[in-house]
Amino acid sequence: MLLQFPQFPVISGYGSPTGNDYLIDVPCISYRKGAFMPNEKSPDWGRIVDRHAERVFRIAFRILGSVHDAEDVSQIVFTEAVQMHAAGPVQSWTGLFVRLATLRAIDLSRRRRSTVELDEGDRVSNVGPPEEAVGAELAAWLREAASKLPEQQAAIFSLTYFEQLDRDEVAAVLSVSPETVSTALYKARQRLMSQITVFHGER
Amino acid sequence: MSRTNNPQDHAPELEPQLEAAVWSVLSEPLDAEAIARVKARAAAIRAEHSSAPVILPPVPSSHPIASSAHELEQTHSTQLPVPFLSRSLMMKCLSTVAGIVIVVGATFMLQSTPSAFGQVIEQLRAARSYTYVSRLYTEGNTKPIETKVMVAEDGRQRNELSGETVSIMDSSSRARLTLIKGSKRALVHEVDPQQPGGPKNGQLAWLENLKAHGDKPDEQLGKKMLDGRSVEGFVAKQGQYAYTVWIDTKTRELVQVEHEMFVKGSSITKVVMTDFRFNESLDESLFSFDVPEGYAIQKLLPIPKVAGGEKSIVEALRGYTKRSDGKFPKSISEWGEWAVLFSTGSKDGQPNEETTEIMAHLGSILPFLMERSKDDYQYLGAGKSVDDKRCIVFWYRNKDATLRAIYNDLSVADVQEKDLP
Numbered sequence: 001m002l003l004q005f006p007q008f009p010v011i012s013g014y015g016s017p018t019g020n021d022y023l024i025d026v027p028c029i030s031y032r033k034g035a036f037m038p039n040e041k042s043p044d045w046g047r048i049v050d051r052h053a054e055r056v057f058r059i060a061f062r063i064l065g066s067v068h069d070a071e072d073v074s075q076i077v078f079t080e081a082v083q084m085h086a087a088g089p090v091q092s093w094t095g096l097f098v099r100l101a102t103l104r105a106i107d108l109s110r111r112r113r114s115t116v117e118l119d120e121g122d123r124v125s126n127v128g129p130p131e132e133a134v135g136a137e138l139a140a141w142l143r144e145a146a147s148k149l150p151e152q153q154a155a156i157f158s159l160t161y162f163e164q165l166d167r168d169e170v171a172a173v174l175s176v177s178p179e180t181v182s183t184a185l186y187k188a189r190q191r192l193m194s195q196i197t198v199f200h201g202e203r
Numbered sequence: 204m205s206r207t208n209n210p211q212d213h214a215p216e217l218e219p220q221l222e223a224a225v226w227s228v229l230s231e232p233l234d235a236e237a238i239a240r241v242k243a244r245a246a247a248i249r250a251e252h253s254s255a256p257v258i259l260p261p262v263p264s265s266h267p268i269a270s271s272a273h274e275l276e277q278t279h280s281t282q283l284p285v286p287f288l289s290r291s292l293m294m295k296c297l298s299t300v301a302g303i304v305i306v307v308g309a310t311f312m313l314q315s316t317p318s319a320f321g322q323v324i325e326q327l328r329a330a331r332s333y334t335y336v337s338r339l340y341t342e343g344n345t346k347p348i349e350t351k352v353m354v355a356e357d358g359r360q361r362n363e364l365s366g367e368t369v370s371i372m373d374s375s376s377r378a379r380l381t382l383i384k385g386s387k388r389a390l391v392h393e394v395d396p397q398q399p400g401g402p403k404n405g406q407l408a409w410l411e412n413l414k415a416h417g418d419k420p421d422e423q424l425g426k427k428m429l430d431g432r433s434v435e436g437f438v439a440k441q442g443q444y445a446y447t448v449w450i451d452t453k454t455r456e457l458v459q460v461e462h463e464m465f466v467k468g469s470s471i472t473k474v475v476m477t478d479f480r481f482n483e484s485l486d487e488s489l490f491s492f493d494v495p496e497g498y499a500i501q502k503l504l505p506i507p508k509v510a511g512g513e514k515s516i517v518e519a520l521r522g523y524t525k526r527s528d529g530k531f532p533k534s535i536s537e538w539g540e541w542a543v544l545f546s547t548g549s550k551d552g553q554p555n556e557e558t559t560e561i562m563a564h565l566g567s568i569l570p571f572l573m574e575r576s577k578d579d580y581q582y583l584g585a586g587k588s589v590d591d592k593r594c595i596v597f598w599y600r601n602k603d604a605t606l607r608a609i610y611n612d613l614s615v616a617d618v619q620e621k622d623l624p
Contacts, residue, residue: 046246047331053242054233062228067237071244078245094415139227160214161225166602167214185215196220 048093049078055094056101062162063105065143069112073104080104098163099173106154109147145195146188153188156181215603319450320437321418323457328414331356332485336478337406339471347475354407359490362406371490377506379492389498393505409462409476412441413448421445426452434458443576466536466569467577504559512571515564516597517613522561524589524613531584531596531611535568575599583624587611598623 056077061070077100081090090096146154152174159170160181167185171178217225333354338347351363358374369382373394381390416439424436424447434449449459457479464471494500509515516535523532526544533540545558554562572580584596589611598608598618608618 044331045248049242049245053245054238057238057241058233061231061233061237065228065231067234071237071241074241075244075248078241078248082248091417092415135227135230138224139231142221142224142228161217162228164214189215189217189221192221193218196224 045082048081052093052097053078056097059098059101059158059163060105063102063143063146063158064109064112065139069108070105073101073108076104077101095173098159098165102155102158102163102173103151106147106151106158109143110151112147141196142192145192148195149188149191152176152180153184153191156184157188157192160185216605318418319435319452319455320420320439320448322455323448323450324413324416324418324439326457326481327410330410330481332483333479333481334483334485335476335480338475338477340473340475341471352406353485353489355485355487355490360407361489371492373492380494382495382498387498389494389500391494391500391502393502409446409460409474412444413439413446413460416441420448429458432458466572467580467582504554504556506563506566507556507560509560509563509567511567513599513607513609513615515567515571517609517615519561519564519568520584520596520609521613522557522564529589531587531589533585535565535582535584535597536572538565541565581623584611589613595622595624 053074056074057070060073060077061067064070064073077097080100081093081096084090084096146157149157155174156170159165159173160167165173167178167181170181174181176184216222335352337350337352339350340347349365351366353361353363355361360372360376362370362372364370367384369380369384370378371380373379377394378392379394380392382388383390420437421440422438424438426433426435428434429449433452435452437448437450439446439448445462447459447461448457449461450456451458459475459477461473461475463473509518519535520531523541523544524530532544545554545561580597580599582597583594587594587596591611594611595608595618596611598606600606606618606620606623607615608622609615
């Protein structure tokens with residue numbers, strides 16, 4: 001009998017060192033340098049879009065919880081990416097898209113919060129069983145609470161727990177030190193925990 | 204960068220209430236149609252902006268990234284996009300930059316070898332379709348296992364193992380067709396729409412890791428002759444993984460990439476890849492899922508989705524010990540005895556659902572181990588039995604330094620360093 005080993009169909013014992021598409025390179029967009037590099041090769045934009053679109057949308061959607069808003073943010077992110085590439089070479093498209101998607105989505109969530117207070121009824125709409133309703137309510141609460149965090153803390157929390165990057169990857173994306181990530185993450189969790197206690201008390 | 208669905212795997216442990224909230228967010232499905240719309244709109248952006256003036260994007264200036272990116276033109280960090288540089292300022296900067304370019308250019312001229320490395324990395328990034336030969340060196344064998352790997356532009360992959368077994372995978376790294384030339388058998392892998400893909404990048408992780416590496420190597424190894432070619436060596440490190448890259452000193456072509464096996468307990472000692480060819484036309488028929496004429500078809504069950512991590516280790520060991528009178532396997536990273544055990548007593552050579560599920564659990568163990576340093580896990584089950592006095596058969600360290608152990612009764616618990624054998 002020939003058994004199928006699903007992850008490694010042909011050669012057992014040889015596969016992905018990580019199983020993941022790690023993001024380790026430090027993204028760098030240098031306006032100063034890049035603005036004067038007219039001979040840079042044009043990247044295959046279609047391929048870049050194909051590779052990163054889902055991630056950009058996912059990051060935005062996790063932060064915003066709205067398909068419509070996530071699409072808008074995705075559009076903004078890709079537009080900015082084109083502009084940035086025109087201004088200078090992009091050394092890590094992955095880093096650029098992850099960073100832009102996170103920051104733009106947080107920015108929108110904060111602006112949205114300042115203009116439209118989430119209606120209590122919206123939090124649990126279109127959900128069926130009680131556990132789904134609770135889940136939707138929790139998700140809505142977390143998004144709202146995260147939007148009240150300082151921007152850096154919100155970004156670090158989102159990248160760590162929504163996008164599930166590790167400390168070094170978050171540090172690389174945001175160009176901060178790993179220690180900064182740890183500190184910000186600790187503060188973010190403290191703030192969120194203090195708020196979730198209130199939230200549960202209200203329910 | 205896609206990870207397990209466990210928000211605790213890579214970051215400080217969350218308080219249960221907060222973890223539940225994170226789970227709620229992560230469990231929300233993504234709208235595939237919305238993603239398609241995003242792709243379509245994004246694809247159209249380039250054309251729209253190809254002749255547009257360069258503008259400074261409205262990055263929040265309070266952010267550290269923003270502040271560094273905008274330090275040149277702080278006055279432009281307004282809410283509305285504005286032209287990047289005025290013409291006079293640009294001319295002034297150009298003259299300054301021209302001087303910098305001369306200095307920097309001279310520096311790079313003097314350090315020509317690192318740029319050869321950067322050139323190869325760039326070539327890898329630009330690769331759409333490619334082929335290479337991979338050789339696996341194993342303990343006790345001087346002759347390596349040779350596989351020709353071919354990857355089409357759309358991500359489909361064809362592996363020709365020792366010229367005898369051909370595997371074709373779809374763009375999600377799911378095996379779809381395996382052809383065994385000697386016995387003229389074709390294994391058709393049924394695909395469930397819910398079936399997970401293979402580990403992202405799978406066998407090609409080395410390539411993704413090198414593509415993600417910066418343009419400068421971490422180490423230079425100097426020159427040597429390799430198969431009659433003068434080559435220069437570089438070491439590129441990505442986390443705990445190190446790749447040795449050999450580049451032709453004259454043509455600057457990639458000649459060889461090698462790395463050691465990243466899993467403790469594996470008999471594979473080294474992987475060496477050579478004969479690289481990039482962006483050459485590959486015949487569509489090489490990647491067809493259709494069974495060639497003359498082959499007897501054997502259909503394999505879809506591979507179920509499994510939890511991965513310690514749960515899959517437990518379930519794989521449970522499946523094994525159930526069939527081995529309680530004895531644990533010698534290894535969880537070498538699968539020879541697993542194949543023998545699970546082949547015994549099978550009907551018509553066809554694995555049943557239970558066996559397929561155990562294999563799925565087993566298959567998910569390697570990626571779990573490979574995410575860790577070799578010092579951060581150990582399998583201790585060889586020679587042990589479920590009937591022995593309670594003892595640890597496997598332990599591992601999480602990123603937050605906490606330790607988990609699987610016992611021979613297949614229970615799992617947090618442990619301290621002092622509890623480890």
